[in-house]
Amino acid sequence: MLAAVAALAALAPLAPRPPTPRPRAALAMQAGPLDGLRAAFDAALRDAQAAASEAAGQSANPWEASPAADDGADVLPLPDSFEEAVRLAAGATGAALADGAARLIVEFDASAGDETYNLLSRTLKLLEPYLARLEEQVLPPRAGGEGSRVQLLFPDEGTAAYVKQKWQLPHGTLCGSMPRAKFAAGVDAVMVIAPGATEVAGLQRLLSQVEEEAFDTPVLLFNPKLVDMQSTGYGLVGRELRAMVESSFDNCFCLKAYPEGALFRVFPGAFSVWREDSSAEGGYTLAYKGTKRPSGDEIDELLNPETDDGGQMMSGFSNFIKGFQAM
Numbered sequence: 063m064l065a066a067v068a069a070l071a072a073l074a075p076l077a078p079r080p081p082t083p084r085p086r087a088a089l090a091m092q093a094g095p096l097d098g099l100r101a102a103f104d105a106a107l108r109d110a111q112a113a114a115s116e117a118a119g120q121s122a123n124p125w126e127a128s129p130a131a132d133d134g135a136d137v138l139p140l141p142d143s144f145e146e147a148v149r150l151a152a153g154a155t156g157a158a159l160a161d162g163a164a165r166l167i168v169e170f171d172a173s174a175g176d177e178t179y180n181l182l183s184r185t186l187k188l189l190e191p192y193l194a195r196l197e198e199q200v201l202p203p204r205a206g207g208e209g210s211r212v213q214l215l216f217p218d219e220g221t222a223a224y225v226k227q228k229w230q231l232p233h234g235t236l237c238g239s240m241p242r243a244k245f246a247a248g249v250d251a252v253m254v255i256a257p258g259a260t261e262v263a264g265l266q267r268l269l270s271q272v273e274e275e276a277f278d279t280p281v282l283l284f285n286p287k288l289v290d291m292q293s294t295g296y297g298l299v300g301r302e303l304r305a306m307v308e309s310s311f312d313n314c315f316c317l318k319a320y321p322e323g324a325l326f327r328v329f330p331g332a333f334s335v336w337r338e339d340s341s342a343e344g345g346y347t348l349a350y351k352g353t354k355r356p357s358g359d360e361i362d363e364l365l366n367p368e369t370d371d372g373g374q375m376m377s378g379f380s381n382f383i384k385g386f387q388a389m
Contacts, residue, residue, distance in 0.1 A: 137334040137351045140326055151315040152195035154329040158314035159280060165311040166282045174319040182256045185285045190229055197232035201250050208233060210250040215243050217261055240264040245271035251280040258287045322365035335364045
């Protein structure tokens with residue numbers, strides 16, 4: 063499985079708010095590359111849904127026979143490969159940017175509770191192929207054929223140096239760390255990687271700089287963990303930052319695995335909770351869909367109903383999670 067998943071490398075826990083139109087970034091939002099993105103992404107969503115449904119042995123609308131509440135929102139089936147997950151994450155980002163959003167969250171955690179590797183390590187597995195997709199499909203090229211400039215900010219200097227030296231980064235990518243974070247004026251996007259409780263002050267400072275100097279520059283948070291109850295003294299400031307983020311950031315992509323299932327969202331679709339079910343086609347069933355992100359307690363109740371028989375899932379998504387953990 064390790065070799066199979068590795069070969070497929072081509073491809074927030076925050077409550078969402080309805081997208082609020084914002085002025086578009088001078089380059090990232092310019093006409094041409096993004097004008098047709100929404101239509102193309104909608105078509106890609108339909109194709110991905112059909113392909114994933116066929117692979118899982120499901121109907122085109124697997125939730126029709128599901129006990130999930132139906133509020134008219136649309137959802138996609140769970141991806142069954144790393145390649146598809148990365149493609150969907152980049153496509154969701156592009157669709158949200160094209161829709162006018164400029165503050166986004168990308169949440170990708172396939173650990174299913176396995177803490178063998180920390181959140182930053184797990185995030186880096188997504189980030190490298192995601193950046194390549196974003197550069198290729200979403201961010202427009204600069205005049206003279208130069209690539210887009212993206213500012214990456216990591217929790218520490220060591221990670222920033224490693225990425226800069228070892229990765230095949232898109233042309234013009236800037237790498238830095240949150241302790242020394244300073245907004246690089248003129249970039250097409252700022253990406254803050256796995257910010258935690260210790261990065262609260264730096265993230266607040268960075269967001270203030272962006273608002274003052276170029277408020278329409280997209281800012282993306284990857285796997286933010288803004289409240290760490292194990293870090294004494296950071297709980298309160300983390301909650302304050304989370305409240306600010308909840309009011310101004312959109313969760314454009316979410317794939318969070320649990321031992322019993324997963325929480326999933328691809329912008330502009332709804333949030334969905336999928337529960338392992340050995341009796342269902344494909345090995346999982348839709349337990350919830352809606353525009354509101356369910357709370358942690360609600361997810362736990364959805365994934366652990368009293369009637370659950372604890373059946374083992376052997377679906378493509380389950381194999382994808384196991385393969386991702388082994389990478």
